[in-house]
Amino acid sequence: DADVTQTPRNRITKTGKRIMLECSQTKGHDRMYWYRQDPGLGLRLIYYSFDVKDINKGEISDGYSVSRQAQAKFSLSLESAIPNQTALYFCATEGHPPGELFFGEGSRLTVL
Amino acid sequence: GESVGLHLPTLSVQEGDNSIINCAYSNSASDYFIWYKQESGKGPQFIIDIRSNMDKRQGQRVTVLLNKTVKHLSLQIAATQPGDSAVYFCAENPYRNKLIFGAGTRLAVHP
Numbered sequence: 001d002a003d004v005t006q007t008p009r010n011r012i013t014k015t016g017k018r019i020m021l022e023c024s025q026t027k028g029h030d031r032m033y034w035y036r037q038d039p040g041l042g043l044r045l046i047y048y049s050f051d052v053k054d055i056n057k058g059e060i061s062d063g064y065s066v067s068r069q070a071q072a073k074f075s076l077s078l079e080s081a082i083p084n085q086t087a088l089y090f091c092a093t094e095g096h097p098p099g100e101l102f103f104g105e106g107s108r109l110t111v112l
Numbered sequence: 113g114e115s116v117g118l119h120l121p122t123l124s125v126q127e128g129d130n131s132i133i134n135c136a137y138s139n140s141a142s143d144y145f146i147w148y149k150q151e152s153g154k155g156p157q158f159i160i161d162i163r164s165n166m167d168k169r170q171g172q173r174v175t176v177l178l179n180k181t182v183k184h185l186s187l188q189i190a191a192t193q194p195g196d197s198a199v200y201f202c203a204e205n206p207y208r209n210k211l212i213f214g215a216g217t218r219l220a221v222h223p
Contacts, residue, residue: 004155035213040120042201043156043213058210090155099144101211103155 003027006091006104014112019078021107023091031094032074033101034058034066036087043090049074081111120199122218131189133217135202140183142204146211147176147187150199159187159200189219197221 004025013019023032030051035043045058047066055066063085065077078085088108092101125131137145143164148156162169162176162185169176175188185202199218203211 040215042215045210045212048210092155099161100146100158101148101156103157105153105155 002105004091004093004102004104006089006107008107009105010108012110012112013081015080015082017081017111019081019109021076021089021091021109023074023076023104024072025074025091025093025102026072027093027095027102028071029093029095029102030071031098032068033092033094034064034074034076035090035092036060037090037106038087046076046089078109078111081109083111085109086111120216120218122220124220124222125192127192127194127221127223129192131187131192131196131219131221133187133189133200133219135185135187135214135217137183137185137202137204137214138212139204139206140180142206144205145176145178145185146203146205147174147185148201148203148213149196150201150216152198156201192219192221194221194223 007022033048034046037043044060046064049055049068052068067075088106090106091104094101146161147159149159150156160171160176162178167178173190177186199216201216202214
């Protein structure tokens with residue numbers, strides 16, 4: 001079983017719909033991240049959380065929100081999806097000492 | 113090397129040759145660097161890291177070189193194999209615990 005699990009793996013939705021991407025981890029890590037990947041742009045940080053009570057915006061947080069329901073769960077929401085949010089989204093965890101990130105398999109979102 | 117366009121730069125190598133993937137990082141305050149490998153349909157996977165107090169670090173078939181003077185990082189893969197075909201990302205850490213990723217380089221290994 002994967003240490004970092006993302007659901008759904010693929011989702012097609014329409015403009016204006018609310019979408020939630022979920023991430024759960026079995027690594028026991030406090031730090032969790034949500035990244036967005038677009039062709040030619042690498043991975044860009046949306047939000048990150050260093051523990052359940054700590055949520056921080058990344059470089060491209062506009063249009064997104066997150067919830068850290070427990071140490072093991074970190075969900076990403078698009079309140080009103082728009083086509084330019086079509087991308088591949090990755091959740092990642094980080095342990096101690098900080099450094100290496102452990103990524104999920106990705107959630108491919110298409111907004112029509 | 114890095115790309116700012118829609119198309120990733122591609123490095124094509126013959127199986128068995130050595131590969132060198134380059135990366136220019138942007139922040140002179142970065143003190144930690146990582147190389148990730150991303151295979152098709154999968155999330156990025158850690159390959160090797162290096163801290164700024166080193167200029168070279170070796171792993172199994174991989175070597176990372178760091179030149180802080182020109183802010184350049186490279187990943188060398190010895191005896192490249194078909195399983196090495198993937199997109200490779202460098203990442204720098206200028207702000208504690210917030211990695212910044214490059215755009216990636218695609219490595220294509222031909223038999």
